[in-house]
Amino acid sequence: MKKRGDDTLETPITSMIDIVFLLIIFFVVTASVDKDVVDESIILAQAKNAPAVEQSDPRTVTVNLRKDGEINIALQPLSLSQLKQLLISMRAQAGNSVPVLIRCDGDTQFRHIDRVMQVAASTGLYRVRLAAEATGM
Amino acid sequence: MKRKSADQLAVPMSSMIDIVFLLLIYFIVTAREEISEAHLAVNLPSPGAAKTDEVKPKMLEMQVHANKLYLQGAEKPVEEIASTLKYLGSLDPDQTVIIQVSMSARATDLVTALDLCRAAGLEKLNVMTLK
Numbered sequence: 001m002k003k004r005g006d007d008t009l010e011t012p013i014t015s016m017i018d019i020v021f022l023l024i025i026f027f028v029v030t031a032s033v034d035k036d037v038v039d040e041s042i043i044l045a046q047a048k049n050a051p052a053v054e055q056s057d058p059r060t061v062t063v064n065l066r067k068d069g070e071i072n073i074a075l076q077p078l079s080l081s082q083l084k085q086l087l088i089s090m091r092a093q094a095g096n097s098v099p100v101l102i103r104c105d106g107d108t109q110f111r112h113i114d115r116v117m118q119v120a121a122s123t124g125l126y127r128v129r130l131a132a133e134a135t136g137m
Numbered sequence: 138m139k140r141k142s143a144d145q146l147a148v149p150m151s152s153m154i155d156i157v158f159l160l161l162i163y164f165i166v167t168a169r170e171e172i173s174e175a176h177l178a179v180n181l182p183s184p185g186a187a188k189t190d191e192v193k194p195k196m197l198e199m200q201v202h203a204n205k206l207y208l209q210g211a212e213k214p215v216e217e218i219a220s221t222l223k224y225l226g227s228l229d230p231d232q233t234v235i236i237q238v239s240m241s242a243r244a245t246d247l248v249t250a251l252d253l254c255r256a257a258g259l260e261k262l263n264v265m266t267l268k
Binding site for chain 2: 020023031045049053108109113117130133134
Protein backbone atom coordinates (compact mmCIF):
# COMPACT_ATOMS: atom_id res chain seq x y z
CA MET A 1 0.00 0.00 0.00
CA LYS A 2 3.00 2.27 0.38
CA LYS A 3 4.00 2.79 -3.22
CA ARG A 4 1.07 3.45 -5.41
CA GLY A 5 2.79 5.96 -7.65
CA ASP A 6 3.79 4.68 -11.10
CA ASP A 7 3.63 0.89 -11.21
CA THR A 8 0.16 -0.06 -10.04
CA LEU A 9 0.48 -3.80 -10.73
CA GLU A 10 3.38 -4.59 -8.43
CA THR A 11 1.63 -3.64 -5.20
CA PRO A 12 -0.78 -6.63 -4.77
CA ILE A 13 2.07 -9.13 -5.24
CA THR A 14 3.66 -8.38 -1.88
CA SER A 15 0.40 -8.93 -0.05
CA MET A 16 -0.16 -12.10 -2.10
CA ILE A 17 3.22 -13.38 -0.99
CA ASP A 18 2.30 -12.49 2.57
CA ILE A 19 -0.83 -14.59 2.31
CA VAL A 20 0.98 -17.48 0.67
CA PHE A 21 3.60 -17.52 3.41
CA LEU A 22 0.86 -17.43 5.98
CA LEU A 23 -0.71 -20.46 4.34
CA ILE A 24 2.63 -22.26 4.24
CA ILE A 25 3.20 -21.58 7.92
CA PHE A 26 -0.33 -22.75 8.71
CA PHE A 27 0.15 -26.03 6.87
CA VAL A 28 3.58 -26.63 8.38
CA VAL A 29 2.23 -26.07 11.89
CA THR A 30 -0.82 -28.31 11.43
CA ALA A 31 1.27 -31.01 9.78
CA SER A 32 3.78 -31.10 12.62
CA VAL A 33 0.94 -31.47 15.11
CA ASP A 34 -0.29 -34.38 13.06
CA LYS A 35 3.15 -35.96 12.96
CA ASP A 36 3.56 -35.86 16.72
CA VAL A 37 1.21 -38.82 16.99
CA VAL A 38 3.79 -40.81 15.08
CA ASP A 39 7.09 -41.64 16.71
CA GLU A 40 9.69 -41.11 13.99
CA SER A 41 12.25 -43.35 15.65
CA ILE A 42 10.10 -46.40 15.01
CA ILE A 43 10.85 -48.40 11.89
CA LEU A 44 7.80 -50.50 11.12
CA ALA A 45 7.92 -54.09 9.96
CA GLN A 46 7.13 -54.58 6.30
CA ALA A 47 3.97 -56.18 5.00
CA LYS A 48 4.01 -57.11 1.33
CA ASN A 49 0.40 -58.12 0.86
CA ALA A 50 -1.74 -56.08 3.19
CA PRO A 51 -3.24 -53.02 1.53
CA ALA A 52 -2.26 -49.56 2.68
CA VAL A 53 -4.81 -47.86 4.86
CA GLU A 54 -6.49 -44.95 3.18
CA GLN A 55 -8.67 -43.77 5.99
CA SER A 56 -8.51 -44.89 9.55
CA ASP A 57 -11.03 -44.36 12.30
CA PRO A 58 -10.49 -40.86 13.73
CA ARG A 59 -10.99 -42.24 17.24
CA THR A 60 -7.99 -44.55 16.89
CA VAL A 61 -5.61 -44.57 19.84
CA THR A 62 -2.11 -44.86 18.45
CA VAL A 63 0.31 -46.51 20.83
CA ASN A 64 3.94 -46.24 19.86
CA LEU A 65 6.13 -49.06 21.04
CA ARG A 66 9.85 -48.70 20.68
CA LYS A 67 12.45 -51.39 20.20
CA ASP A 68 13.30 -51.45 23.90
CA GLY A 69 9.65 -51.73 24.93
CA GLU A 70 9.13 -48.09 25.81
CA ILE A 71 5.52 -47.06 25.33
CA ASN A 72 4.46 -43.60 24.27
CA ILE A 73 1.35 -41.93 22.98
CA ALA A 74 1.98 -38.80 20.93
CA LEU A 75 5.59 -38.94 22.14
CA GLN A 76 4.54 -38.79 25.78
CA PRO A 77 6.04 -41.76 27.60
CA LEU A 78 3.59 -43.88 29.56
CA SER A 79 3.88 -46.75 31.96
CA LEU A 80 1.65 -49.80 31.52
CA SER A 81 -0.68 -48.68 34.31
CA GLN A 82 -0.92 -45.19 32.85
CA LEU A 83 -1.74 -46.74 29.48
CA LYS A 84 -4.43 -48.79 31.12
CA GLN A 85 -5.95 -45.73 32.77
CA LEU A 86 -5.95 -43.91 29.46
CA LEU A 87 -7.59 -46.79 27.62
CA ILE A 88 -10.22 -47.13 30.32
CA SER A 89 -11.10 -43.45 30.01
CA MET A 90 -11.16 -43.75 26.22
CA ARG A 91 -13.54 -46.64 26.53
CA ALA A 92 -15.77 -44.68 28.89
CA GLN A 93 -15.89 -41.83 26.42
CA ALA A 94 -16.32 -43.58 23.13
CA GLY A 95 -17.31 -47.19 23.79
CA ASN A 96 -15.39 -50.41 23.37
CA SER A 97 -15.16 -50.22 19.59
CA VAL A 98 -12.35 -47.67 19.78
CA PRO A 99 -9.51 -49.09 17.70
CA VAL A 100 -6.11 -49.41 19.30
CA LEU A 101 -3.25 -49.18 16.84
CA ILE A 102 0.07 -50.53 17.99
CA ARG A 103 2.91 -49.01 16.04
CA CYS A 104 5.78 -51.21 17.02
CA ASP A 105 9.29 -51.31 15.69
CA GLY A 106 10.09 -54.32 13.53
CA ASP A 107 12.69 -55.41 16.07
CA THR A 108 10.41 -55.19 19.09
CA GLN A 109 10.21 -58.49 20.91
CA PHE A 110 6.77 -60.01 21.22
CA ARG A 111 6.95 -59.89 25.01
CA HIS A 112 6.58 -56.09 24.80
CA ILE A 113 3.79 -56.24 22.21
CA ASP A 114 2.03 -58.86 24.29
CA ARG A 115 1.95 -56.59 27.32
CA VAL A 116 0.25 -53.81 25.35
CA MET A 117 -2.18 -56.33 23.83
CA GLN A 118 -3.04 -57.70 27.27
CA VAL A 119 -3.73 -54.20 28.56
CA ALA A 120 -6.00 -53.48 25.59
CA ALA A 121 -7.80 -56.79 26.02
CA SER A 122 -8.22 -56.30 29.76
CA THR A 123 -9.85 -52.91 29.26
CA GLY A 124 -12.30 -54.50 26.84
CA LEU A 125 -11.07 -52.79 23.69
CA TYR A 126 -11.23 -55.57 21.15
CA ARG A 127 -10.21 -53.77 17.97
CA VAL A 128 -6.46 -54.07 18.14
CA ARG A 129 -4.32 -53.46 15.09
CA LEU A 130 -0.66 -53.75 14.33
CA ALA A 131 0.82 -51.13 12.06
CA ALA A 132 3.13 -52.25 9.29
CA GLU A 133 4.68 -50.57 6.32
CA ALA A 134 2.78 -51.46 3.17
CA THR A 135 5.42 -52.20 0.58
CA GLY A 136 3.46 -54.25 -1.89
CA MET A 137 0.84 -52.05 -3.50
CA MET B 138 -5.60 -8.22 -16.16
CA LYS B 139 -3.55 -10.29 -18.49
CA ARG B 140 -2.12 -7.87 -21.02
CA LYS B 141 -1.74 -4.35 -19.84
CA SER B 142 1.96 -3.90 -20.20
CA ALA B 143 4.09 -6.94 -20.72
CA ASP B 144 7.32 -5.88 -18.97
CA GLN B 145 5.60 -4.95 -15.71
CA LEU B 146 3.88 -8.30 -15.35
CA ALA B 147 6.89 -10.42 -16.13
CA VAL B 148 8.76 -9.64 -12.89
CA PRO B 149 6.52 -11.01 -10.08
CA MET B 150 5.76 -14.26 -11.92
CA SER B 151 9.11 -15.83 -11.10
CA SER B 152 8.66 -15.41 -7.35
CA MET B 153 5.09 -16.72 -7.61
CA ILE B 154 6.38 -19.79 -9.41
CA ASP B 155 9.00 -20.21 -6.69
CA ILE B 156 6.31 -20.25 -4.06
CA VAL B 157 4.06 -22.56 -6.02
CA PHE B 158 6.93 -25.02 -6.46
CA LEU B 159 7.65 -24.81 -2.77
CA LEU B 160 4.06 -25.69 -1.97
CA LEU B 161 4.09 -28.49 -4.52
CA ILE B 162 7.25 -30.03 -3.06
CA TYR B 163 5.87 -29.68 0.44
CA PHE B 164 2.67 -31.52 -0.43
CA ILE B 165 4.52 -34.27 -2.32
CA VAL B 166 6.79 -34.86 0.67
CA THR B 167 3.96 -34.97 3.22
CA ALA B 168 1.64 -37.08 1.05
CA ARG B 169 4.17 -39.90 0.63
CA GLU B 170 4.43 -40.70 4.31
CA GLU B 171 0.76 -41.11 4.96
CA ILE B 172 -0.06 -43.73 2.35
CA SER B 173 2.46 -46.37 3.23
CA GLU B 174 0.92 -47.78 6.38
CA ALA B 175 -1.06 -51.00 6.65
CA HIS B 176 -3.10 -51.88 9.70
CA LEU B 177 -3.37 -55.58 10.50
CA ALA B 178 -6.34 -56.43 12.67
CA VAL B 179 -5.88 -59.13 15.30
CA ASN B 180 -8.27 -60.84 17.69
CA LEU B 181 -7.15 -61.27 21.24
CA PRO B 182 -8.29 -63.93 23.66
CA SER B 183 -10.32 -62.50 26.52
CA PRO B 184 -8.05 -62.15 29.53
CA GLY B 185 -10.17 -64.17 31.93
CA ALA B 186 -10.59 -67.20 29.67
CA ALA B 187 -8.56 -70.26 30.45
CA LYS B 188 -6.14 -71.47 27.83
CA THR B 189 -7.97 -73.88 25.57
CA ASP B 190 -5.99 -77.00 24.96
CA GLU B 191 -8.29 -78.72 22.53
CA VAL B 192 -7.93 -77.47 18.99
CA LYS B 193 -10.92 -77.78 16.76
CA PRO B 194 -10.22 -79.41 13.39
CA LYS B 195 -11.50 -76.37 11.49
CA MET B 196 -8.83 -74.17 12.93
CA LEU B 197 -5.45 -73.56 11.44
CA GLU B 198 -2.58 -73.38 13.81
CA MET B 199 0.48 -71.31 13.23
CA GLN B 200 3.42 -70.80 15.48
CA VAL B 201 5.70 -67.82 15.26
CA HIS B 202 9.22 -68.01 16.61
CA ALA B 203 12.16 -65.73 15.99
CA ASN B 204 12.84 -66.14 12.23
CA LYS B 205 10.81 -69.36 12.12
CA LEU B 206 7.24 -70.11 11.15
CA TYR B 207 5.41 -73.32 11.92
CA LEU B 208 2.19 -74.34 10.20
CA GLN B 209 0.19 -77.16 11.79
CA GLY B 210 3.19 -78.11 13.90
CA ALA B 211 5.84 -78.33 11.20
CA GLU B 212 8.47 -75.76 10.41
CA LYS B 213 8.31 -74.60 6.83
CA PRO B 214 9.85 -71.87 4.70
CA VAL B 215 7.80 -68.74 4.18
CA GLU B 216 7.09 -69.46 0.49
CA GLU B 217 5.69 -72.87 1.28
CA ILE B 218 3.49 -71.52 4.06
CA ALA B 219 2.26 -68.82 1.71
CA SER B 220 1.17 -71.31 -0.93
CA THR B 221 -0.36 -73.71 1.62
CA LEU B 222 -2.29 -70.88 3.24
CA LYS B 223 -3.49 -69.68 -0.16
CA TYR B 224 -4.84 -73.15 -0.89
CA LEU B 225 -6.47 -73.51 2.54
CA GLY B 226 -7.85 -69.99 2.34
CA SER B 227 -9.47 -70.70 -1.01
CA LEU B 228 -11.19 -73.76 0.50
CA ASP B 229 -12.73 -71.91 3.41
CA PRO B 230 -11.90 -68.24 3.95
CA ASP B 231 -13.97 -68.16 7.14
CA GLN B 232 -11.79 -70.52 9.10
CA THR B 233 -10.01 -69.26 12.15
CA VAL B 234 -6.25 -69.11 12.33
CA ILE B 235 -4.69 -69.37 15.73
CA ILE B 236 -1.34 -67.69 15.74
CA GLN B 237 0.77 -68.63 18.71
CA VAL B 238 3.64 -66.28 19.19
CA SER B 239 6.74 -67.03 21.14
CA MET B 240 7.91 -64.36 23.57
CA SER B 241 11.24 -64.08 21.81
CA ALA B 242 9.71 -63.55 18.38
CA ARG B 243 10.04 -60.12 16.87
CA ALA B 244 7.35 -57.85 15.49
CA THR B 245 8.64 -58.54 11.99
CA ASP B 246 7.93 -62.26 12.39
CA LEU B 247 4.41 -61.64 13.63
CA VAL B 248 3.69 -59.12 10.89
CA THR B 249 4.95 -61.62 8.30
CA ALA B 250 2.58 -64.26 9.65
CA LEU B 251 -0.38 -61.88 9.73
CA ASP B 252 0.46 -60.61 6.29
CA LEU B 253 0.57 -64.13 4.83
CA CYS B 254 -2.86 -64.83 6.27
CA ARG B 255 -4.21 -61.61 4.84
CA ALA B 256 -2.79 -62.52 1.44
CA ALA B 257 -4.59 -65.87 1.64
CA GLY B 258 -7.88 -64.13 2.39
CA LEU B 259 -8.02 -65.34 5.98
CA GLU B 260 -9.46 -62.63 8.20
CA LYS B 261 -10.07 -64.34 11.51
CA LEU B 262 -6.68 -64.18 13.11
CA ASN B 263 -6.34 -64.95 16.78
CA VAL B 264 -3.08 -64.06 18.39
CA MET B 265 -2.05 -66.02 21.46
CA THR B 266 1.02 -66.18 23.56
CA LEU B 267 3.05 -69.34 23.38
CA LYS B 268 4.08 -70.51 26.78
